Amino acid sequence: MGELLEVLPAIGFADVERRERFDAFRGTSKERLARKYDVMGVNVFARKP
Amino acid sequence: MAITCPVDLDTRRLRDEIQSIYARVAGDPAGDFHFHRGPDYAAELLGYDRAALAGLPADSAGSFAGVANPHRMGPIGEGAVVVDVGCGAGMDLLLAARSVGPHGRAIGVDMTEAMASRARAGARSAGLDNVEVRIGDAMSLPLGDASVDVVISNGVLNLTPDKSVAYREVYRVLRPGGRFLYADIVLGAELSEATRRDIDLWTG
Numbered sequence: 001m002g003e004l005l006e007v008l009p010a011i012g013f014a015d016v017e018r019r020e021r022f023d024a025f026r027g028t029s030k031e032r033l034a035r036k037y038d039v040m041g042v043n044v045f046a047r048k049p
Numbered sequence: 050m051a052i053t054c055p056v057d058l059d060t061r062r063l064r065d066e067i068q069s070i071y072a073r074v075a076g077d078p079a080g081d082f083h084f085h086r087g088p089d090y091a092a093e094l095l096g097y098d099r100a101a102l103a104g105l106p107a108d109s110a111g112s113f114a115g116v117a118n119p120h121r122m123g124p125i126g127e128g129a130v131v132v133d134v135g136c137g138a139g140m141d142l143l144l145a146a147r148s149v150g151p152h153g154r155a156i157g158v159d160m161t162e163a164m165a166s167r168a169r170a171g172a173r174s175a176g177l178d179n180v181e182v183r184i185g186d187a188m189s190l191p192l193g194d195a196s197v198d199v200v201i202s203n204g205v206l207n208l209t210p211d212k213s214v215a216y217r218e219v220y221r222v223l224r225p226g227g228r229f230l231y232a233d234i235v236l237g238a239e240l241s242e243a244t245r246r247d248i249d250l251w252t253g
Binding site: 004007008011012013019020022023024025026027028037038039040041042043044045046047048049 | 117226
């Protein structure tokens with residue numbers, strides 16, 4: 001996540017902000033792997049200045 | 050999520066696998082996949098508005114395989130030009146088309162013809178004539194510079210072999226002041242090298 005929040009401003013985006021997180025893999029066959037690596041769905045906002 | 054693939058990952062095979070799995074999702078959304086699909090998942094785990102989803106064609110919502118919810122980051126805005134990168138069968142695209150109204154435009158981009166066909170059919174079925182779907186790749190969007198107001202994408206750019214190229218494409222097509230409402234998966238922990246080379250996980 002931190003990498004993403006660094007890459008977007010480096011490209012030129014402003015106001016980059018992580019908003020909500022979502023447990024998108026809950027109940028799937030990959031839930032255990034998702035938990036192991038803390039895989040989550042996220043909303044990220046960014047604006048082109 | 051790593052920004053680039055391991056250097057020796059076969060990116061052509063990755064692209065082929067992605068096209069194959071999402072063509073399968075388009076043809077058999079109720080099939081056996083390791084990720085959720087459909088409107089119940091969207092409402093229960095991602096906070097989509099059930100009433101809005103109920104107003105969409107079942108085929109468009111049934112193949113939905115997003116991982117977050119770009120519509121929760123504020124209204125897209127009436128009259129806007131919005132692009133959905135990796136629109137799939139069109140659930141987010143059709144919701145966006147409703148948001149921008151008859152004076153706006155909603156353009157879907159997808160590299161899978163099966164999904165693009167479904168999105169076009171969904172727009173026709175929903176009576177939305179402000180929708181256009183183009184075949185294209187997130188790494189080279191079929192759109193002009195500074196031509197759109199809002200870019201949305203849901204669970205797609207993590208599939209690209211070099212995400213920074215895809216992000217630069219989003220930046221290129223946005224007008225100054227334009228918004229990127231980005232929904233995707235992220236990792237809180239570093240992947241092992243073996244896991245990063247597992248194409249099945251890249252395509253999920």
